């Protein structure tokens with residue numbers, strides 16, 4: 001009886017070994033690139049309760065490259081590279097926009113051209129996240145149909161920003177259906193988590209890194225350092241209740257996973273990541 005038990009335990013241990021070898025996580029790398037800077041002369045628009053009226057803030061506008069053995073994903077594409085030619089940047093209302101280094105030039109540091117990128121996806125469809133979308137015409141666009149409908153509705157087509165992303169309409173696309181998570185490579189390493197409210201299909205990206213652990217790239221759920229603790233909702237927002245529910249969802253996810261939370265526009269969060277071309281892995 002004892003021998004049988006020992007044999008059974010040995011077999012179970014062997015089976016366990018085999019499983020853990022099969023489940024070895026893929027080597028994923030996360031690169032944070034600066035894809036523009038935004039100086040805000042009056043941040044009033046970032047809180048509908050007036051919290052930030054009259055305040056000036058400096059924001060970063062990153063793009064993230066996720067390199068997975070099965071392909072490269074670009075998460076957000078920043079301000080347009082064309083801005084790089086405007087030495088003093090451009091001013092749009094309270095926003096002073098500049099582009100110190102082109103996205104294409106940064107990819108070249110990794111010996112990549114825009115045509116090498118396999119997948120592109122955006123936290124949401126505001127101009128500071130879609131600026132270089134048209135460069136990635138060879139990529140498959142991962143998109144929530146609600147966000148896509150919002151981007152190509154008649155009012156959006158009439159907007160001055162439309163030309164910066166209109167090419168996406170003809171990209172190869174994969175729809176993020178329903179309200180669940182979207183597992184980009186099918187192995188749990190890179191997941192688009194739906195967090196609607198700021199726009200109809202706003203989403204965050206969860207990247208599970210082998211050494212650094214889980215990282216949440218939280219799009220524009222919180223624009224400023226103070227936005228997270230104060231749970232502020234921007235004046236430019238499609239659904240207030242949804243936005244607050246999405247904040248709760250991400251806070252719960254962060255607590256459950258111990259993830260590193262990156263507020264994409266917050267300079268100190270960006271500065272805490274390895275300086276490009278170094279990667280987090």
Ligand SMILES: [Zn+2]
Nearest residue numbers: 126128129220
């Ligand atoms: Zn933004």
